[in-house]
Amino acid sequence: MNRIEQSFKALHEQDRKAFIPYIMAGDGGLNILTETLSTLEKFGATLIEVGVPFSDPVADGPTIQQAGIRSLQNGTTLRGIIAELTKAREVVSIPIVLMTYLNPIYSYGISTFAQDIAKAGVDGCIIPDLPIEEEDLLAAELENAGIELIRLVTLTSPRERIKEISSRGKGFLYTVTVKGITGTRTEFDQEVVEFLKKVKEVSPIPVVAGFGISTESQIKELTPHCDGVIVGSKIVDLLNKKDIHGLESFMSVLKPEKNIR
Amino acid sequence: MNSYTLPNDKGQFGIYGGRFVPETLMKAVLELDEAYKIAKEDPSFQAEIDGYLSEYVGRETPLYFAKNLTKYAGGAQIYLKREDLNHTGAHKINNAIGQALLALRMGKRKIVAETGAGQHGVATATVCALLNLDCIIFMGEEDIKRQALNVFRMELLGAKVVSVTSGSATLKDAVNEALRYWVEHVEDTHYLLGSVMGPHPFPVMVRDFQSVIGKETKKQFFEQEGKLPEAVVACIGGGSNAAGMFFPFIEDKEVSLYGVEAAGQGTDTDFHAASLTKGKPGVLHGALMYLLQDDDGQIIEAHSISAGLDYPGVGPEHSYLKDSGRANYQSITDSEALDAFGLLSKLEGIIPALESAHAISFAVKLAAQMKETEHIVVCLSGRGDKDVMAVKERLERERA
Numbered sequence: 001m002n003r004i005e006q007s008f009k010a011l012h013e014q015d016r017k018a019f020i021p022y023i024m025a026g027d028g029g030l031n032i033l034t035e036t037l038s039t040l041e042k043f044g045a046t047l048i049e050v051g052v053p054f055s056d057p058v059a060d061g062p063t064i065q066q067a068g069i070r071s072l073q074n075g076t077t078l079r080g081i082i083a084e085l086t087k088a089r090e091v092v093s094i095p096i097v098l099m100t101y102l103n104p105i106y107s108y109g110i111s112t113f114a115q116d117i118a119k120a121g122v123d124g125c126i127i128p129d130l131p132i133e134e135e136d137l138l139a140a141e142l143e144n145a146g147i148e149l150i151r152l153v154t155l156t157s158p159r160e161r162i163k164e165i166s167s168r169g170k171g172f173l174y175t176v177t178v179k180g181i182t183g184t185r186t187e188f189d190q191e192v193v194e195f196l197k198k199v200k201e202v203s204p205i206p207v208v209a210g211f212g213i214s215t216e217s218q219i220k221e222l223t224p225h226c227d228g229v230i231v232g233s234k235i236v237d238l239l240n241k242k243d244i245h246g247l248e249s250f251m252s253v254l255k256p257e258k259n260i261r
Numbered sequence: 262m263n264s265y266t267l268p269n270d271k272g273q274f275g276i277y278g279g280r281f282v283p284e285t286l287m288k289a290v291l292e293l294d295e296a297y298k299i300a301k302e303d304p305s306f307q308a309e310i311d312g313y314l315s316e317y318v319g320r321e322t323p324l325y326f327a328k329n330l331t332k333y334a335g336g337a338q339i340y341l342k343r344e345d346l347n348h349t350g351a352h353k354i355n356n357a358i359g360q361a362l363l364a365l366r367m368g369k370r371k372i373v374a375e376t377g378a379g380q381h382g383v384a385t386a387t388v389c390a391l392l393n394l395d396c397i398i399f400m401g402e403e404d405i406k407r408q409a410l411n412v413f414r415m416e417l418l419g420a421k422v423v424s425v426t427s428g429s430a431t432l433k434d435a436v437n438e439a440l441r442y443w444v445e446h447v448e449d450t451h452y453l454l455g456s457v458m459g460p461h462p463f464p465v466m467v468r469d470f471q472s473v474i475g476k477e478t479k480k481q482f483f484e485q486e487g488k489l490p491e492a493v494v495a496c497i498g499g500g501s502n503a504a505g506m507f508f509p510f511i512e513d514k515e516v517s518l519y520g521v522e523a524a525g526q527g528t529d530t531d532f533h534a535a536s537l538t539k540g541k542p543g544v545l546h547g548a549l550m551y552l553l554q555d556d557d558g559q560i561i562e563a564h565s566i567s568a569g570l571d572y573p574g575v576g577p578e579h580s581y582l583k584d585s586g587r588a589n590y591q592s593i594t595d596s597e598a599l600d601a602f603g604l605l606s607k608l609e610g611i612i613p614a615l616e617s618a619h620a621i622s623f624a625v626k627l628a629a630q631m632k633e634t635e636h637i638v639v640c641l642s643g644r645g646d647k648d649v650m651a652v653k654e655r656l657e658r659e660r661a
Contacts, residue, residue, distance in 0.1 A: 054558075054559065055428065055559040055560040056428070056433065056434075056437050056545060056546075056560050057437075058283070058437050058440045058441060058444075058546070059283045059285075059441075059444070061441075065427065072559065077557045078557055078558070079557070101544075102281055102544045103543045103544045103545060103552070103554065103558040103560070104557060104558035104559070105558070106542075106543050106544055106549075106558060107543060107554060107556070107557060107558025108557075108558065128283050128284075129281045129282060129283060129544065129547075130281065131280060131281075131282060131283075131284055131287045133271065133279075133280055133287070134279050134280060134281055151284075152283070152284045153284060154283075154284045154285040155285070156284075156285050156286075156287070156288040156289070156447060156448070157284060157287070157288065158288065161287075161288075165284075176284065176285060179285070179444075179445055179446075179447070179448070180285075180441075180444055180445035181441050181444055181445065
């Protein structure tokens with residue numbers, strides 16, 4: 001059983017939900033990556049999604065676009081991120097999942113990429129511009145290296161397709177809770193809750209909600225219907241402002257003493 | 262070449278193409294594929310398109326023997342396929358009509374599109390006005406400056422033009438924003454992509470809608486010369502006019518196919534848009550294709566005096582045709598294109614779009630190396646009125 005499966009199993013046994021922060025690697029400099037990951041682990045992150053900056057992030061809204069631009073301006077490369085993650089692995093024990101668009105991987109070389117991130121202690125990979133129709137391009141290489149491909153389902157995915165997608169993975173199912181790109185939203189409509197229920201029904205693996213989640217009340221609204229949440233833009237924003245107290249307070253929302261269950 | 266049947270069902274031309282889009286768009290992309298397959302087999306769909314192309318666009322466009330340009334080049338006989346004479350002044354409307362009619366068949370009455378030079382935006386806005394569709398166009402801030410007149414045209418036609426300031430604020434970034442908009446509005450909106458790029462079925466669909474260029478050329482050339490031309494030439498940004506010109510000739514291997522990219526300030530500088538000449542395969546905007554990118558897979562900004570060629574990628578079919586050797590890809594610099602812009606204006610009384618001036622420039626060089634008994638057809642993809650101000654400013658700057 002890999003680290004991702006173990007984490008969700010442990011949460012499940014304690015009747016808790018996953019809190020997954022997303023960060024943009026290299027935002028603020030790659031030299032703070034290890035410290036940031038440690039802090040997030042200390043504040044109770046279940047797993048951390050580490051974003052790789054890309055020049056043309058079509059699935060991302062303004063906050064993450066800007067973080068990516070800052071990171072690229074700092075000279076961040078995929079190679080540099082992998083090297084820093086190797087060091088971070090010595091002090092961080094929770095699972096790490098890389099979120100990267102396909103082209104940096106393609107350019108790096110698919111099988112070298114899979115082997116190198118496995119060696120660095122990365123557990124999974126999210127590729128937002130890789131639908132299941134195209135995953136033959138690298139699914140075998142990732143599997144051979146022991147890297148879990150984390151797949152996405154969205155409000156526009158038909159039921160049969162959700163079934164197909166969720167049956168392919170072992171990690172968790174990234175369930176996109178907005179019609180759109182990443183970024184903060186004020187509220188979700190009932191459609192999102194119904195959607196989460198539907199996904200939960202068919203998915204054999206943990207269902208984690210992400211995109212547009214930025215407030216405690218949203219998290220409380222969604223977590224009864226899924227196995228956890230991914231928070232991106234809000235975390236990126238707090239880290240960029242160096243608001244560590246704000247980060248700690250925000251991340252305590254799913255801690256046992258405050259847990260709605 | 263044996264019978265050419267690409268792309269396959271996954272939208273692949275060899276290794277190129279595919280559907281590399283976020284899951285949110287997959288439903289729409291698969292539905293579009295299905296709807297296009299059905300429409301393609303429906304004679305009434307083609308008849309509807311043909312009706313608009315003939316009555317509204319003004320097809321067929323002439324195949325014009327450019328006697329003075331031929332004499333100037335001193336070699337092969339040069340013909341011009343006059344796509345500049347289409348309604349709205351470029352080939353872009355051939356595709357806009359086809360896709361808008363398809364969107365209507367799919368029950369979608371809202372259209373989003375990107376534009377570089379503004380030609381595709383104007384064509385899309387025009388067709389949306391005609392068919393009473395809502396229209397929103399994303400255009401890079403840089404291009405808005407370079408093509409102010411086209412922005413006014415689009416607005417006059419009832420479209421909403423949104424300025425894109427991210428990245429290089431040109432065509433690539435306009436595609437990013439149009440894709441983001443489509444992700445958010447996918448259920449009732451059709452993305453009317455303007456070139457042979459993006460996820461399947463766009464590259465094949467746009468090629469098919471543009472093939473009217475090559476089909477007419479083949480027929481008209483045969484009527485005038487009783488044979489096939491030795492060479493056809495077209496400029497390449499994303500590659501739609503070239504794809505439409507090449508496709509009907511693709512199995513006629515005696516016809517050489519030449520695509521002309523923008524070399525900007527030179528392919529040995531950092532300021533060009535020659536994706537096939539200088540790029541390497543990668544994934545952007547839904548397809549695997551040749552891309553200008555750095556060693557870390559970050560996309561490099563393209564540079565060209567011509568806003569319509571200012572794109573760091575090139576359609577997957579062209580990527581395949583380059584590797585297979587069936588088509589030959591060359592590049593022409595900004596200053597060569599400017600020379601050709603002036604040359605065609607003076608010699609033939611035809612002001613070409615800066616995009617098309619790249620093809621003219623290369624054709625003149627090519628003709629000089631060919632025999633007088635041989636023939637070249639150049640796709641004159643658009644008229645140059647939109648570029649007159651920018652060219653004037655550039656020439657004044659150079660003189661100063």
